[in-house]
Amino acid sequence: MGAGNARVSGALRVTVKLFGAFRQAAGAGSLTRSLAPGSTLESLWLDLCAEWPALATLRAARLAAINFEHARADRALADGDEVAFFPPVSGG
Amino acid sequence: MATPRFLITAEPLALEPLLAAVAAAEHGAVVGFLGVVRAEAGLAALDYEAYAPMAERQMAAIAAELGARWGPLALAAHHRVGRLAVGTPSLALAVGAPHRAAAFAAAAAFVDRLKEVVPIWKSAVPPGGAGEEPR
Numbered sequence: 001m002g003a004g005n006a007r008v009s010g011a012l013r014v015t016v017k018l019f020g021a022f023r024q025a026a027g028a029g030s031l032t033r034s035l036a037p038g039s040t041l042e043s044l045w046l047d048l049c050a051e052w053p054a055l056a057t058l059r060a061a062r063l064a065a066i067n068f069e070h071a072r073a074d075r076a077l078a079d080g081d082e083v084a085f086f087p088p089v090s091g092g
Numbered sequence: 093m094a095t096p097r098f099l100i101t102a103e104p105l106a107l108e109p110l111l112a113a114v115a116a117a118e119h120g121a122v123v124g125f126l127g128v129v130r131a132e133a134g135l136a137a138l139d140y141e142a143y144a145p146m147a148e149r150q151m152a153a154i155a156a157e158l159g160a161r162w163g164p165l166a167l168a169a170h171h172r173v174g175r176l177a178v179g180t181p182s183l184a185l186a187v188g189a190p191h192r193a194a195a196f197a198a199a200a201a202f203v204d205r206l207k208e209v210v211p212i213w214k215s216a217v218p219p220g221g222a223g224e225e226p227r
Contacts, residue, residue: 089207
């Protein structure tokens with residue numbers, strides 16, 4: 001796996017931030033995960049849902065970001081990324 | 093210390109420093125706006141939470157978008173987090189522009205976009221409660 005990948009080391013380490021109902025479902029607002037090369041936002045999400053099944057019920061109301069920018073589910077993750085999952089925003 | 097243009101803060105908001113931050117010789121219009129926690133039945137306060145580093149970057153990105161659309165503008169916006177009682181400002185915004193039409197339009201558009209893309213959340217606190225009811 002990852003043969004076509006330029007990364008030097010195999011695993012990639014990401015920080016995950018969770019907010020609102022997402023934090024409540026996981027019981028933590030910040031965690032780190034080591035992922036296989038080729039991991040995407042969606043594969044990370046599925047990993048987290050396997051750990052905390054309550055997260056899966058929030059999929060329809062899920063927004064996500066990588067490195068402080070809104071991101072789509074198919075985006076590939078890189079070592080050192082900060083990923084966030086959160087509900088629709090309601091500021092102002 | 094200079095006032096940061098875009099800030100998430102737990103401290104009370106002040107509009108005056110933001111107005112000063114966007115003032116410029118070529119700005120014939122400076123618009124100030126405060127978003128305030130509105131009284132509603134069964135509401136004592138709102139608990140605001142933000143993903144601060146992303147919220148600050150997104151506010152700056154909105155300002156850049158608006159500059160591309162409305163011409164040369166200066167914007168500054170601070171959003172408060174924590175428990176804010178009814179009547180307390182939650183958002184302070186200042187926009188400077190050469191003419192008032194652009195300043196008013198950009199101020200309105202900034203708040204609209206903030207409510208769409210900036211990671212800030214509020215939850216209602218009923219009187220006497222420590223509620224977590226999503227809003």
